[in-house]
Amino acid sequence: MPKKRWGFHVGKGVLLKGVLGIGTPLIAVILWDMFLSAKASITVSQPLRLILELAIFAAAITSLYAAGKHSLAVSFALLYILHHIMLFSGYNKCTF
Structure with a gap:
């Protein structure tokens, strides 16, 4: 089975590699910050x-x-779902 790749390892063109390797995470950071x-x-x-x-x-x-x-x-998805279950159930107070 061939190794699956993403980001800089996808495609043959430099532009596509740059967009997936740098552009996509950068867009996520900008959206999160804004x-x-x-x-x-x-x-x-x-x-x-919630949609964003x-x-x-x-x-x-x-x-x-x-x-x-x-x-x-799958682990990341389950943790995200658990986070929102706890958040919407009112369990959002940090006790550190």
Whole structure:
């Protein structure tokens, strides 16, 4: 079975490698900073925030799975779901 790759290892063109290797993570960082961080410059409604967060995490999980890291992708997805179950159930207080 051939090794699956993602990011810099996909495609033959330098442009595609750059977009997938640098561009995609950079877009995720910019979106997170603008809309989802604690000091976000643009405030969005809770449903839109959830949609943006889900899109970013789904892209990360899909990328891990496409890269052949199936166990890591499934673990990451389960932790994301557990986080939201705890968040929406009111268990969001940190006790450190």
